[in-house]
Amino acid sequence: MITAITTFxxxxxxxxEEARRIFLSTAPKYLDAAGLFRKCYILSADGRTAGGVYLWHSRAEAEAMYTEDWRVFVRExxxxxxxxxxxxTPVVVDNLTHEILSDA
Incomplete structure (x- = not known):
């Protein structure tokens, strides 16, 4: 597994609240993304840095998301x-499913 952290x-x-509205508007873009287990939107306490923490099945699937089109979308x-x-990310503890996941 791979964790990708995006920041801007x-x-x-x-x-x-502004971040929440913006994040909800973009969240559907990530539903059913190939190889994406979970995405957490993030915002710094001062509201100046935003991004996401993504858990992917593989690096190739993650890289397939972060294309130039994705970068243009973020810039716009x-x-x-x-x-x-x-x-x-060799191990993940998932307290929602009460599982310990490993990519081995």
């Missing part, structure tokens, strides 16, 4: 350039 510095701070929606950082 916003041109101006937004409130939690938020007015800033996104960054993407990948992490290997």
């Amino acid at each position: 510095q916003l041109p101006q701070a937004i409130t939690r 929606k938020y007015g800033t350039e996104p960054s993407v950082t990948y992490f290997d």
Whole structure:
């Protein structure tokens, strides 16, 4: 499994409620994305940094999401350039399903 963390510095701070509205407007784009287990939208306490934490089945599936079209979408929606950082995720504790997942 792969965790991808996307972040972008916003041109101006937004409130939690503004972020919630924006995030809800983009959330359907990620439903049924191939290989995506979960996406968590994130917003810094000062409202200046936003992004997402994604858990993917594979790096290839993650990279298939973060195309130039995705970058254009983020630039147009938020007015800033996104960054993407990948992490290997060998184990996940899921308290909703009460499972410990491993990619081995």
